[in-house]
Amino acid sequence: MYGYIRPFKPELKIREWETYQAAYCGLCAELKRRYGFAARFAVNYDFTFFIMLLAKGESEFKRMRCPGNGRKKAHCFAGKATEIAADLSIIMGWNRLRDSIEDDGFPRKLFITRPAKVLMKRQYRHAANVHKKFANNVSELLDELRDLEHNRESSAVKMAQVFANVLSAAGEYGDSNEERRVLTHLLDAIGRLIYILDAADDLEADRKKCRYNPLIYDSQFDAKSYLEKTAAEAAADFELLPPGEFSGILGNILYLGIPSAINK
Amino acid sequence: MNDPYAVLGVSQNATDEEIKRAYRELVRKYHPDNYRDNPLGDLAEQKMKEINEAYDKIQRIRRGEEPPPGGNAHSNGYYQNQQPNNGGYYRPPQYNYNSGPPRQNDACDCCVKLWALDCCCECMGGDLIRCC
Known part of the structure; x- marks a missing residue:
């Protein structure tokens, strides 16, 4: 998907890097198990991060064959968190394809985006059936985002907040009331970060192609200080989560990985 | 708490x-x-x-x-x-982490009583008998 929420590899222990890869491979393996081989393309770093936030003691590491890595076997992390992340990845992936159809040019739309969306429809229906509330939320919020884009909304903060509401809905999957509150706010901060980082990344290309970008229309907006403030919020929220298997990696992502993405 | x-x-x-x-x-x-x-x-x-x-x-x-x-x-x-490094827990005085639980009638006891054997054990590289 967006790939901004990643660890800062130079400061990651090898053991933590392998555990992170296991979470990523676990998502891939779960996508294949639930939705077929082609669904593996929905694997993404954002929901790998989500798995690490949710993971609890009942999970385990399994060895499975990895088609993307020759004949090697990879360690895959499996558990309830991976199952939820796989379902939500399909829902997000399908909705992104739906949006891409609006934005893409003719050849890409005809040969790539539309066929992919049609092929994913069955998987999407299955995932949306299990997670009705999340699927409805995502559709409505992305529709609202598209309307704001068409109307050339000038507030970058408002746009970021609407997008963040999509991710923060996944905070409902926490176990306790307290955990749900923390996850919702943390994912809200992460959602705002992703939106503004993506906008900043696409700024030059959007300016050339006259596409909507909130940073073009909101001239008063200081993206860097907003991103730094939001990253600090996300880190403060992370400290309120109970310590888990992936706490070291999550700390690296929040204190080093995200600031590194902001500086780039 | x-x-x-x-x-x-x-x-x-x-x-x-x-x-x-x-x-x-x-x-x-x-x-x-x-x-x-x-x-x-x-x-x-x-x-x-x-x-x-x-x-x-x-x-x-x-x-x-x-x-x-x-x-x-x-x-x-x-x-x-x-002492702070005791953590406040009472330990029986004969329990020695280096030698394990106390044993009475074995080679370890010979080493302890006849210190010459203890030195020989050390010269041979130590660890010949568990207590050394």
């Missing part, structure tokens, strides 16, 4: 300096200024309260005003004279 040492993330054998450092780090992390515009400020406040209570309790334990976690009422006055 369960274990105040676990709340601060230190071992029971930690020095006073280590405990103070852990306390300061946690206070910096959960300080109300970090949660000023954050709806989770109440959770951070709760965490701060826990940390302060844990630190105060450890201070009281180390002054001998309270038994350590897992201690009992009889040991209330005993702990005042314990």
Whole structure:
């Protein structure tokens, strides 16, 4: 998907890097198990991060064959968190394809985006059936985002907040009331970060192609200080989560990985 | 409160300096200024309260005003004279971590009683018999 929420590899222990890869491979393996081989393309770093936030003691590491890595076997992390992340990845992936159809040019739309969306429809229906509330939320919020884009909304903060509401809905999957509150706010901060980082990344290309970008229309907006403030919020929220298997990696992502993405 | 040492993330054998450092780090992390515009400020406040209570309790334990976690009422006055690296736990004096539990009638006992054999054992590289 967006790939901004990643660890800062130079400061990651090898053991933590392998555990992170296991979470990523676990998502891939779960996508294949639930939705077929082609669904593996929905694997993404954002929901790998989500798995690490949710993971609890009942999970385990399994060895499975990895088609993307020759004949090697990879360690895959499996558990309830991976199952939820796989379902939500399909829902997000399908909705992104739906949006891409609006934005893409003719050849890409005809040969790539539309066929992919049609092929994913069955998987999407299955995932949306299990997670009705999340699927409805995502559709409505992305529709609202598209309307704001068409109307050339000038507030970058408002746009970021609407997008963040999509991710923060996944905070409902926490176990306790307290955990749900923390996850919702943390994912809200992460959602705002992703939106503004993506906008900043696409700024030059959007300016050339006259596409909507909130940073073009909101001239008063200081993206860097907003991103730094939001990253600090996300880190403060992370400290309120109970310590888990992936706490070291999550700390690296929040204190080093995200600031590194902001500086780039 | 369960274990105040676990709340601060230190071992029971930690020095006073280590405990103070852990306390300061946690206070910096959960300080109300970090949660000023954050709806989770109440959770951070709760965490701060826990940390302060844990630190105060450890201070009281180390002054001998309270038994350590897992201690009992009889040991209330005993702990005042314990060395910090003992963690306040009573250990039978013959238990030696280096040699394992005490054994009476084996080669280890020969080494201990006849120190010459003990030296030979060492010269041969040590570890010939478990106690060396």
